Amino acid sequence: MPMTDWGARGTTGVSFAATLDFDAVTVSLGNRVVLDQFSLSLRPGEIVCLLGESGSGKSTALRVAAGIQPVHGGAVRINGETVSAPGATTPPDRRGIGLMFQDFALFPHLTVLRNVLFGLRGLNRAGALAQARAALKRVGLADRETDYPHMLSGGQQQRLALARSVAPRPGVLLLDEPFSSLDARMRESVREETLAVLRETNVTSLMVTHDPEEAMLLGDRVALLRQGRIAQIGTPAEVYRRPIDLNAARFFSPLSEVETRVSGAQAMTPLGPVATPGLADGTSVTVAIRPAGGVRIALRGSGTPGRIIGKRNAIGIDICEVSVDGLDAPLGLRQPSDAELSVGQDVFVTLDPEHVLVFARD
Numbered sequence: 001m002p003m004t005d006w007g008a009r010g011t012t013g014v015s016f017a018a019t020l021d022f023d024a025v026t027v028s029l030g031n032r033v034v035l036d037q038f039s040l041s042l043r044p045g046e047i048v049c050l051l052g053e054s055g056s057g058k059s060t061a062l063r064v065a066a067g068i069q070p071v072h073g074g075a076v077r078i079n080g081e082t083v084s085a086p087g088a089t090t091p092p093d094r095r096g097i098g099l100m101f102q103d104f105a106l107f108p109h110l111t112v113l114r115n116v117l118f119g120l121r122g123l124n125r126a127g128a129l130a131q132a133r134a135a136l137k138r139v140g141l142a143d144r145e146t147d148y149p150h151m152l153s154g155g156q157q158q159r160l161a162l163a164r165s166v167a168p169r170p171g172v173l174l175l176d177e178p179f180s181s182l183d184a185r186m187r188e189s190v191r192e193e194t195l196a197v198l199r200e201t202n203v204t205s206l207m208v209t210h211d212p213e214e215a216m217l218l219g220d221r222v223a224l225l226r227q228g229r230i231a232q233i234g235t236p237a238e239v240y241r242r243p244i245d246l247n248a249a250r251f252f253s254p255l256s257e258v259e260t261r262v263s264g265a266q267a268m269t270p271l272g273p274v275a276t277p278g279l280a281d282g283t284s285v286t287v288a289i290r291p292a293g294g295v296r297i298a299l300r301g302s303g304t305p306g307r308i309i310g311k312r313n314a315i316g317i318d319i320c321e322v323s324v325d326g327l328d329a330p331l332g333l334r335q336p337s338d339a340e341l342s343v344g345q346d347v348f349v350t351l352d353p354e355h356v357l358v359f360a361r362d
Ligand SMILES: Nc1ncnc2c1ncn2[C@@H]1O[C@H](COP(=O)(O)OP(=O)(O)OP(=O)(O)O)[C@@H](O)[C@H]1O
Pocket: 029, 030, 032, 034, 052, 053, 054, 055, 056, 057, 058, 059, 060, 061
């Protein structure tokens, strides 16, 4: 695909990929502290995904960055310039940011082209037209200029929203659950296109999502929010491999959990021992087994005896439930399809320590 000429950055007031800093931001709503000394710094061009339970403060963080929600403590800076502080909030249109928010939906009464032109009012007519058309071409909507948003599919509407928000070349783009309204198949393609456009435009991006897989796929870093603070932040590989606690681990993938104790630097489970470096004998631990890779099953060979009690096939992947003597709940297991495996079969189960996590319990 030919590179799109996105035009000069700065139509919205910022002349290069921006930094975005939250510095000990506190927001109280009603009598709740919704953001509690929240700190986060994004490097120019970086994509950070915010994940967290419902009510953890993700949308509030985004609204603060957008200038829609004032702060009660701390500061927000874009390129080092303070845009939010208690009693001083630079309005959204003077921050050099782009928004892909549900509340900033497409204008239904404007054509596709006019929706994009709306953000380009700072340019002369010819310049704005050229930039809007380049953006529409990039997202595959060049031939829909005169249509209205309701004439587009959900995926096309999302592409239009993307074109509209990046055409003015903002330094920072804020995205709130941008793919949540799309069905699974559409979501995948729109997500990939969005990622490509974010990379091409090198826009610093902060995205809220409910979907851990989406955060892992899109984020250079993933931040897990808990009660208005960042509980953990790191690259997708870091947060997946070394979640800070059991709750964080549960957030990133479903788990089979076994409660046991440490003995001789090992946690004994019905599936065999798991190394527990650094934990004293007698410590109560939860051994958390990931469904993808945590256990293997085989019809022959060695391992702990178990039985397949459930099996579903999902496009080349078997999702199995395996009961094992000594385990309260069946193990969840995902692996490449194997026609030899069926419900009721006896199998041998082995652990792969690479995909098993151990957490001390209080
Ligand atoms: N105007 C308000 N007045 C009082 N409380 C509010 C207000 N707006 C939000 N809250 C509370 O602030 C907390 C954080 O809300 P926020 O929308 O940031 O969470 P979230 O992590 O984005 O949640 P979700 O994933 O459900 O969208 C919630 O407990 C919410 O009830």
